[in-house]
Amino acid sequence: MDLRELGGYLKSRRDRISPAEVGLSAGPRRRVAGLRRDEVATLARASVDYYGQLEQGRGAQPSEQMLAALARALRLTSDERDHLYHLAGRPLPPASSGNAHVQPALLNLLEQLSATPAQVMTDLSVPLVQNRLAEALLGAPVPGDGVQASFVYQWFTDPAARERYHPDEHEHQSRVFVADLRAAIAKRGRDALADELLTTLQARSEEFRHLWEQREVAVRRTDRKRLLHPTLGTLELDCMNLLSEDGGQRLLWFTAPPGSDHLDLLAAIGTQDLAPEQSAMDARRG
Numbered sequence: 001m002d003l004r005e006l007g008g009y010l011k012s013r014r015d016r017i018s019p020a021e022v023g024l025s026a027g028p029r030r031r032v033a034g035l036r037r038d039e040v041a042t043l044a045r046a047s048v049d050y051y052g053q054l055e056q057g058r059g060a061q062p063s064e065q066m067l068a069a070l071a072r073a074l075r076l077t078s079d080e081r082d083h084l085y086h087l088a089g090r091p092l093p094p095a096s097s098g099n100a101h102v103q104p105a106l107l108n109l110l111e112q113l114s115a116t117p118a119q120v121m122t123d124l125s126v127p128l129v130q131n132r133l134a135e136a137l138l139g140a141p142v143p144g145d146g147v148q149a150s151f152v153y154q155w156f157t158d159p160a161a162r163e164r165y166h167p168d169e170h171e172h173q174s175r176v177f178v179a180d181l182r183a184a185i186a187k188r189g190r191d192a193l194a195d196e197l198l199t200t201l202q203a204r205s206e207e208f209r210h211l212w213e214q215r216e217v218a219v220r221r222t223d224r225k226r227l228l229h230p231t232l233g234t235l236e237l238d239c240m241n242l243l244s245e246d247g248g249q250r251l252l253w254f255t256a257p258p259g260s261d262h263l264d265l266l267a268a269i270g271t272q273d274l275a276p277e278q279s280a281m282d283a284r285r286g
Contacts, residue, residue, distance in 0.1 A: 003059075006054065014034050018034065022035070022043060063090075094193060100122060102128050109251055117237075118253035125150050126149045137164075142158075152197070153197060156207060166226035180220045182216070219243070224239070
């Protein structure tokens with residue numbers, strides 16, 4: 001790890017980004033052309049002191065999660081992201097891990113969808129990044145490594161993963177997840193992570209085995225979902241999917257049917273009522 005070079009590299013990337021590129025207002029008294037340290041820290045969900053130490057070439061080696069967050073905050077290209085990991089002495093995360101580099105085009109679209117729940121996932125349903133309303137609607141992603149980071153894995157192995165979905169939706173969503181996973185695995189060919197996910201699900205879930213044997217295949221694009229919110233109750237929303245050019249990532253966002261005020265209510269409540277409910281879910285999962 002080269003802390004001094006890492007700090008200089010972070011500063012050079014920060015200096016080249018304008019506030020408008022990340023949805024911030026420049027303000028009338030701005031002293032720097034690029035982003036301020038506190039703005040990068042906020043975007044990466046890091047403390048200002050910690051990020052300042054990184055730029056100064058001090059502090060502990062940043063984790064892979066922090067490097068992924070900094071790469072997104074600084075709008076790094078794939079090559080720039082790789083260089084950041086090399087300077088920090090960390091291995092590059094697999095393309096399907098939760099620390100994978102979000103494709104810039106999808107990240108830019110996500111940030112323009114501030115009025116609707118939206119998230120970016122891999123083709124194996126590993127959440128990469130989501131906005132505030134997505135967290136209010138779906139809860140925070142459950143951390144995990146390898147296949148355990150996949151929401152499809154969690155859906156078939158952990159009952160808590162289904163708590164945000166209306167019980168009448170479970171059978172339909174299971175079929176959708178399996179059909180989409182079959183399409184993703186076929187496109188990947190001989191892929192170690194996809195093979196491990198399939199083998200693990202077949203070993204751990206009778207429901208998954210039954211659905212897999214039916215050989216249904218369909219890439220998720222649109223769907224109507226009934227979701228359960230701890231305060232608002234049942235929300236009926238349309239779910240849209242936009243796939244990246246290579247199919248490795250997708251932008252998923254929700255819209256309300258005509259005449260529905262569900263998203264307006266969700267935006268008004270935000271995440272203010274989620275802490276007790278989320279803590280209970282975490283306790284059950286632990």
